[in-house]
Amino acid sequence: MIKLLISVFNPEEVDVAVRGGADILDTKNPLEGSLGANSPSNIRDIMRAAPEKIITSATVGDVPYLPGTVAQAALGVASLGVRIDYIKVALYGPKDYKQALDVMTACVKAVKEFGRESRMAAVGFADAGSFGAVEPFDIPRVARDSGCAVAILDTKVKKGRTLLDFMSLDDIGRWVDMTKSYELTAVLSGSLGSEEFRILKDLEPDILGARTKACSGHDRVNGRLEIEKVSQLKDILVHG
Numbered sequence: 001m002i003k004l005l006i007s008v009f010n011p012e013e014v015d016v017a018v019r020g021g022a023d024i025l026d027t028k029n030p031l032e033g034s035l036g037a038n039s040p041s042n043i044r045d046i047m048r049a050a051p052e053k054i055i056t057s058a059t060v061g062d063v064p065y066l067p068g069t070v071a072q073a074a075l076g077v078a079s080l081g082v083r084i085d086y087i088k089v090a091l092y093g094p095k096d097y098k099q100a101l102d103v104m105t106a107c108v109k110a111v112k113e114f115g116r117e118s119r120m121a122a123v124g125f126a127d128a129g130s131f132g133a134v135e136p137f138d139i140p141r142v143a144r145d146s147g148c149a150v151a152i153l154d155t156k157v158k159k160g161r162t163l164l165d166f167m168s169l170d171d172i173g174r175w176v177d178m179t180k181s182y183e184l185t186a187v188l189s190g191s192l193g194s195e196e197f198r199i200l201k202d203l204e205p206d207i208l209g210a211r212t213k214a215c216s217g218h219d220r221v222n223g224r225l226e227i228e229k230v231s232q233l234k235d236i237l238v239h240g
Helices: 011-020 041-050 067-076 097-113 136-146 170-181 195-203 227-239
Strands: 003-008 026-027 055-063 084-091 120-125 150-154 186-188 208-209
Touching: 003 186, 003 227, 011 026, 011 041, 011 186, 026 041, 026 208, 041 055, 041 067, 055 067, 055 186, 067 084, 067 097, 067 208, 067 227, 084 170, 097 120, 097 136, 136 150, 136 170, 136 186, 150 170, 170 186, 186 195, 195 227
Parallel strands: 003 026, 003 208, 026 055, 055 084, 084 120, 120 150, 150 186, 186 208
Antiparallel strands: none
């Protein structure tokens, strides 16, 4: 079954996400971008509030092409003293496959060398062409070649547009198939709601992620996460 990832901003939202049926509890700071980095104390408190059974993830932000800097950030998240299963790196600054590979290789190496158990996730943007970032179809290769466990397709633009506004359904399907052919976990996100979940679940990604349309007023920054909206997304994955 496709897993439901819900992004939370603070510890107060953890209970809502869990009671709504989230399989994966993700933490980010929407004030700092599409995959904005949360504060170390907020990440720690969120993870401490997370049930033992739930999968957890945290983002280091929409990163520049500075492999050393990003590797330090990834290691910092992995070293907070709480369980974080996956660390997400949003490849905003890298312009091509090589630059993205440099960043993710540095992150994977840093976390492994210091004995941390977190796995790495490479995040690409369906709308990368509008700001010159690495192409979406390079992301699965970057993830595979750097030793990541997960590849994620998201969007940078969140205002009233979804993943399906930036890539065709056929292309998203090819992206999922490519990712899974590399034995990576395939994740789709990008302002997804009920309508998008019904369409995208037929592509059989491993995980569908949401925040914007699980919040009141579809406001990922100022809205509050609502259990009814989370439950509705979970129901679509379970019952169609």
